[in-house]
Amino acid sequence: MAKLSTLAETLIGSEIVKLGNAISERVRNGEHIYNYTIGDFNPAIFPIPSELENLIVQAYREHQTNYPPGDGVYELREAVCGFIKDWGNLDYDVSEILIAAGGRPLIYTVFKTLVDAGDKVIYAAPSWNNNHYAHLTNAEHCIINCVAENNFMPTAEDIEPHLKGATLLCLCTPQNPTGTTLSKESLEKICDLVLQENASRSNGEKKLYIMFDQMYWTLTFGDTQHYTPVGLRPEMKEYTVFIDGISKAFSATGVRVGWSMGPAEIINKMKALLSHVGAWAPMAEQKALAKFLVDKATIENYFIWFKGQIELRLNRIYNGIISLKQKGYNVDAITPQAAIYLTIKIDLVGKKTQAGKVLEQQTDVTNYLLSEAKIAIVPFSAFGADANSCWYRVSVGVVRLEDIENVINALEEALQKLS
Numbered sequence: 304m305a306k307l308s309t310l311a312e313t314l315i316g317s318e319i320v321k322l323g324n325a326i327s328e329r330v331r332n333g334e335h336i337y338n339y340t341i342g343d344f345n346p347a348i349f350p351i352p353s354e355l356e357n358l359i360v361q362a363y364r365e366h367q368t369n370y371p372p373g374d375g376v377y378e379l380r381e382a383v384c385g386f387i388k389d390w391g392n393l394d395y396d397v398s399e400i401l402i403a404a405g406g407r408p409l410i411y412t413v414f415k416t417l418v419d420a421g422d423k424v425i426y427a428a429p430s431w432n433n434n435h436y437a438h439l440t441n442a443e444h445c446i447i448n449c450v451a452e453n454n455f456m457p458t459a460e461d462i463e464p465h466l467k468g469a470t471l472l473c474l475c476t477p478q479n480p481t482g483t484t485l486s487k488e489s490l491e492k493i494c495d496l497v498l499q500e501n502a503s504r505s506n507g508e509k510k511l512y513i514m515f516d517q518m519y520w521t522l523t524f525g526d527t528q529h530y531t532p533v534g535l536r537p538e539m540k541e542y543t544v545f546i547d548g549i550s551k552a553f554s555a556t557g558v559r560v561g562w563s564m565g566p567a568e569i570i571n572k573m574k575a576l577l578s579h580v581g582a583w584a585p586m587a588e589q590k591a592l593a594k595f596l597v598d599k600a601t602i603e604n605y606f607i608w609f610k611g612q613i614e615l616r617l618n619r620i621y622n623g624i625i626s627l628k629q630k631g632y633n634v635d636a637i638t639p640q641a642a643i644y645l646t647i648k649i650d651l652v653g654k655k656t657q658a659g660k661v662l663e664q665q666t667d668v669t670n671y672l673l674s675e676a677k678i679a680i681v682p683f684s685a686f687g688a689d690a691n692s693c694w695y696r697v698s699v700g701v702v703r704l705e706d707i708e709n710v711i712n713a714l715e716e717a718l719q720k721l722s
Contacts, residue, residue, distance in 0.1 A: 318685035344700035358591035375402025408582035429686030454483035459492035475516035477641030480696035623711035676717035
């Protein structure tokens with residue numbers, strides 16, 4: 304085979320998609336598996352709001368099928384400004400908003416707009432895909448290995464030693480894969496460090512920016528609150544680029560509408576780059592969403608139902624894992640805070656199966672859970688954590704309430720068979 308580009312030769316595909324595809328193949332072959340790997344929703348359980356669906360259908364019937372403007376239709380950018388003001392208390396102008404086909408192309412354009420080859424990019428492990436985007440830009444990886452004691456979130460103390468010379472700090476809260484959040488105090492400290500670092504740099508020197516991924520910000524539970532750099536430190540507006548959209552807020556992963564907010568100069572450069580990639584959200588979806596986002600009453604009613612159903616699933620699985628822990632099994636879970644994810648611990652390395660096989664490494668544990676309990680979950684190693692990490696992400700967007708008891712029972716039976 305002919306040699307390809309260095310990027311192509313070294314590129315690693317999404318570990319989660321690869322795992323999901325392998326499981327889907329087993330399901331097609333007749334195997335029953337509880338597949339909780341993909342951060343998606345089962346539309347039969349969690350459909351998009353019917354009002355949004357009707358508006359999309361109407362837009363197609365009105366033949367809204369031509370190219371959209373490069374930065375998104377004006378009325379949608381205007382509606383996004385109102386939405387983030389009403390629900391997130393953030394003030395942005397239409398010129399500071401960029402629409403794209405979900406969060407992924409926006410993250411890519413943030414990296415390509417801000418990061419040169421060799422620039423230092425700071426990100427947490429575990430976290431979603433930052434390692435791949437850093438690779439796509441040939442950046443210097445600066446990885447913060449996070450721990451359970453901090454709910455797998457990076458702290459200011461973790462970040463501070465690495466700020467000198469860094470170009471981009473990637474923060475995601477609520478975080479994928481952990482479903483945990485940055486506290487107000489922690490985010491304030493991080494913002495203060497960024498401001499101090501930028502104040503120390505000369506006029507001709509590149510500044511340090513935060514890419515703030517808040518795709519799950521509407522999905523917080525209990526006493527958990529979502530905070531933003533700009534909300535806590537208004538002067539951070541100059542150094543923050545948000546990643547946001549409807550994928551998780553409205554169970555609309557396949558509708559593909561996302562947006563960035565940031566300094567107009569950066570947004571304009573991202574728009575220029577996106578014009579060559581062409582990853583625009585479809586015109587009909589943009590027109591429909593522009594009307595939907597201003598319907599506050601409908602959105603409020605949807606959030607009440609949607610968040611209630613997500614929280615119910617997270618808590619039931621969490622309680623099931625804790626009940627197994629109380630029975631003496633080497634499992635654990637972090638109390639649900641946000642998003643559609645539960646962080647659980649399954650520490651079985653060294654255990655022996657009934658067939659006499661020793662689970663020598665974490666991949667053996669993952670395979671054992673899949674084969675014996677028919678449970679598919681994603682190890683944190685798929686998110687940049689150490690290969691020996693015994694922590695996993697459980698995604699509840701496809702979970703049927705009636706299956707949860709069966710899943711916990713199947714897990715317990717599998718645990719009982721180990722010695």
